[in-house]
Amino acid sequence: MKRIFFLLIYLPIVIRAQNLAPASGTITFEKTVNMYAIIEKQFDVVQNGYYGQAFDAYKKDHPRFRKLQSTLSFTGDKTFYQPLPDPVKQGFFTDIFLAEQNNTVFTDLLSNTYSCQKNVYNEPFLVKDTVLNIQWKITGEMREIAGYNCRRANAIILDSIYVVAFYADQISVSGGPEFFNGLPGMILGVALPHDNVTWFATSVSFGPATITPRQKGKVVSAKELKTTLQNTIALKDKYWWWSLIQ
Secondary structure, three states, rough: OOHHHHHHHHHHHHHHHHHOOEEEEEEEEEEEEHHHHHHHHOOOOOOOOOOOOOHHHHHHHOOOOEEEEEEEEEEEEEEEEEEOOOOOOOOOOOOHHHHHHOOOOEEEEEOEEEEEEEEOEEEEEEEEOOOOOOOOOOEEEEEOOEEEEEEEEEEEOOEEEEEEEEEEOOEOOOOOOOOOOOOEEEEEEEEEEHHHHEEEEEEEEEOOOOOOOOOEEEEEHHHHHHHHOOOOOOOOHHHHHHHHHH
């Protein structure tokens, strides 16, 4: 009887452990940016104004959606997010932070800290701080991403920015692209509907992963970097500030 009881209690745990993917590998992400929507919002485009003419010229040479590639390496409780070079020139509308990939991020999930190398107006910074505490609300909605059945979670960051994420609990690492993490599995999809940006995994591979935190740049906290920039630039959207300072 004791043996039967033991099997009933522990067999589901063993089966679940066998179904978990190894906690080491690399994920390729594609960041999709609705450039037309972001340009109209950031530059207050008026049809007959200066920006309106530049915007019309931009649309003739550039598609609505910009696609950017990145990788997320993970091993144990550490992740390393690295943007890949984009050979496509953006013409007149450059330096739109939300439409770029400015952050190379090393995250230590065990210590709940990160270090992020970024260039802000060609000046290198190394931001070191604690991981953003995102209060996720897990839902029952499911979506397949890169071959994984992922569950949806929603959150509000910076008081008003709505975030949708999809995570795969088969990958036993609580990480994700850029600064998104904190769910019971790997985040394979993120959407910021108001900001017209998404990140979705296109492939997942397992095996030894290279985790090499960057060390170049002036070391600051997120708060210190925000203070440094606050009097020199003005951004309308909170997420643009977040992408700069995190």
